[in-house]
Every structure is written in C-alpha cells, then in structure tokens.
Amino acid sequence: MPMNAPTSGPQVPGMLPVEASYIENILRLNKGKLATVYTTFENNKEWNAKIFKGIIEAAGRDHLIISDPQTGKRYLIPMVYLDYITFDEEIEYEYPFGGAGLATYSPR
Known part of the structure; x- marks a missing residue:
C-alpha cells in the first residue's frame, strides 16, 4: 500500500508553513543582516552568558555562523547555547519562490 505524504497545516499569507518554521530557516532568510545573539553557557566559570x-553568514540545524563587521572575526555558535536573537531592522519571515531552500525534517 503506498504511503501518502503528510499533509501540511493551514497556509497563512506572510508566514512560513508550520513544518518549515525552524529557527535556522528564519536565520537563513535574514542572511547578511546585523544581529545580536544572546547565549548562555552553563557551568562555565569564565563567562556564563x-x-x-x-552579520549572519549561515545557519544550520545545530549551529549559527556570524561575523563581526568591526574585526572580521567569525563565530560558530552551537544552537544549544542560543537564548534569543535581536535585530535592529525588520526581519524576513516569508520564503520567496514557494519555499525553495527550506529545511524540513521528519518527525521525531
């Protein structure tokens, strides 16, 4: 018996589909924008937060890469340490061209 593809939830104009609303997808939409990334590192005696x-350069399922425009230094930040991100400008949340390039994952 053939298996049917899972049905997606309701499509809301101007919003990512529910199954595509992962943080890395939102970060990819805002590649090239200046962001402030807040992190917490538990059990670290030197710096906890x-x-x-x-500038957002790339984002994956488990990491974020940003570059400091002042120094050129790049940071690879594991998502597990990410608390939240702020932007000083409006952010993109809708993928152009029908969602090409969105990460989608099977349910766990």
Missing part, C-alpha cells in the same frame, strides 16, 4: 553581535 555572552552576547555576540555580527
């Missing part, structure tokens, strides 16, 4: 400010 750290703030990074930089």
Whole structure:
C-alpha cells in the first residue's frame, strides 16, 4: 500500500508553513543582516552568558555562523547555547519562490 505524504497545516499569507518554521530557516532568510545573539553557557566559570553581535553568514540545524563587521572575526555558535536573537531592522519571515531552500525534517 503506498504511503501518502503528510499533509501540511493551514497556509497563512506572510508566514512560513508550520513544518518549515525552524529557527535556522528564519536565520537563513535574514542572511547578511546585523544581529545580536544572546547565549548562555552553563557551568562555565569564565563567562556564563555572552552576547555576540555580527552579520549572519549561515545557519544550520545545530549551529549559527556570524561575523563581526568591526574585526572580521567569525563565530560558530552551537544552537544549544542560543537564548534569543535581536535585530535592529525588520526581519524576513516569508520564503520567496514557494519555499525553495527550506529545511524540513521528519518527525521525531
């Protein structure tokens, strides 16, 4: 018996489909924008919380890469340490061209 593809939820104009609303997809939409990234590193005696400010270069399922425009230094930040991100400008949330390039994952 053939298996049918899972049905997606309701499509809301101006919003990513529910199954595509992963943080890395939202970050990819905003590649090239300046962001302030707030992180927490548990059990770290040197610094428990750290703030990074930089240009979003890439985002994956488990990481974010930003570059500091002042120094050119690049940071690879594991998503597990990510608390939240702020932008000083409007952010993109809708993928152009029918969602090409969105990460989708099978249910766990």
